[in-house]
Amino acid sequence: MAEKILLTGGAGYIGSHTYVALVAAGYAVTILDNFQNANRSVIDRLEQLTGAPVSVAEADIRDATTLASLFAEHQFDAVVHFAALKAVSESVERPLDYFDVNISGLINLLRVMDAAGCRNIVFSSSATVYGVPDETPTPETAEFRAMNPYGQTKISGEQILNQLTAADDRWNVGILRYFNPAGAHDSALIGEDPRDIPNNLMPFIAKVAAGELAELQVFGDDYDTPDGTGVRDYIHVDDLAKGHVLSLAALLGDGQSHLVNLGTGEGHSVLEMVAAYRRASNRDVPYRITERRAGDVPVYVARADKAEEILGFKTERTLDEMCASSWKWIAGPHSSEDPGPEDKG
Ligand code: NAD
Numbered sequence: 001m002a003e004k005i006l007l008t009g010g011a012g013y014i015g016s017h018t019y020v021a022l023v024a025a026g027y028a029v030t031i032l033d034n035f036q037n038a039n040r041s042v043i044d045r046l047e048q049l050t051g052a053p054v055s056v057a058e059a060d061i062r063d064a065t066t067l068a069s070l071f072a073e074h075q076f077d078a079v080v081h082f083a084a085l086k087a088v089s090e091s092v093e094r095p096l097d098y099f100d101v102n103i104s105g106l107i108n109l110l111r112v113m114d115a116a117g118c119r120n121i122v123f124s125s126s127a128t129v130y131g132v133p134d135e136t137p138t139p140e141t142a143e144f145r146a147m148n149p150y151g152q153t154k155i156s157g158e159q160i161l162n163q164l165t166a167a168d169d170r171w172n173v174g175i176l177r178y179f180n181p182a183g184a185h186d187s188a189l190i191g192e193d194p195r196d197i198p199n200n201l202m203p204f205i206a207k208v209a210a211g212e213l214a215e216l217q218v219f220g221d222d223y224d225t226p227d228g229t230g231v232r233d234y235i236h237v238d239d240l241a242k243g244h245v246l247s248l249a250a251l252l253g254d255g256q257s258h259l260v261n262l263g264t265g266e267g268h269s270v271l272e273m274v275a276a277y278r279r280a281s282n283r284d285v286p287y288r289i290t291e292r293r294a295g296d297v298p299v300y301v302a303r304a305d306k307a308e309e310i311l312g313f314k315t316e317r318t319l320d321e322m323c324a325s326s327w328k329w330i331a332g333p334h335s336s337e338d339p340g341p342e343d344k345g
């Protein structure tokens, strides 16, 4: 019988792509999402993509009663935990909300899992735990440096999980530190579609290429990088989704906990991203160099060998494919639909 997986935050950007990958790998998946940052129509599109009904619970990860009844009903074998708040600047303004959802929400989930005897979890962490790293490409051994409350919640989440496995070896934990997810599913049925002005580079460039925003502001060209602009390790969201399938297989197979970076090991500057997006969209992307953005890190690039060694994870998709799939999604019929009452941020 197919193993049963609870996917928290499964209607979101990375969660929806991971849903498709998990179903393709033969898992029976239930999505839990409160839709505070997702569009309900994502569920219809996942049904279209997989050709099967989606099991979905509209609930908050902080709601222990609903969580417990879901576990009783489905007897999950493992959880892939995406549900979190993720906007860095918002976390500086409203730290308590971030601690509540990202830390209290995690603890609540772990308590319910423990009571139900389900002790396998894949956790979404982030390169942000490295702060400004001493070394690039950055290995998993680099020290924790919180730059803002959001980063602190990811560090705390990892520490909670590590202390839990140390206290009780029945727990199996996969901690995945994502670098910069980009792109969309090739079907153009799911993708990243912030309703407000995007904070992140790729969705911002996409809206400039589409003519929805006038120009990109390039935040600084005086970093110690080849062209002076910030460098990141962009990873196709479908490659990232596959990383979750491998992590889950490792937990459910030999029960080995692991901590790995998920990136390509290659960095691209802001200006390289602009050039790649112009090629993919065949549109102009006007930009202007401005001041550095407060709190920005000059370079984030993953040491990517540990994920390959432990999980057999290797990225397959190129930067041009990230841009082409993003453009297909942005220019297609499904993006920018009215997300309804919730603010799809
Ligand atoms: P997203 O906002 O698209 O997805 C998160 C989902 O969780 C949304 O569907 C949202 O509605 C849901 N959610 C939020 N709070 C909830 C709650 N209290 N109860 C139930 N559901 C809730 O974000 P994403 O980009 O898909 O990120 C997924 C995970 O990956 C997050 O944990 C994020 O911190 C982490 N991450 C993201 C990035 C990135 O750049 N996108 C990088 C590193 C790590």
Ligand code: UFG
Pocket: 086, 088, 126, 127, 128, 129, 178, 179, 180, 199, 200, 201, 202, 204, 216, 217, 218, 219, 220, 229, 230, 231, 232, 270, 293, 296, 297, 300
């Ligand atoms: N940038 C611009 N103009 C913009 C937006 C971004 O020049 O309008 C630049 C930034 O200065 C940076 C690069 O593009 O050099 C990437 O910026 P993003 O905001 O897309 O990504 P960050 O690496 O700054 O942050 C993202 C997430 C964090 C996460 C981090 C590492 O927002 O939560 O990736 O995973 F921690």
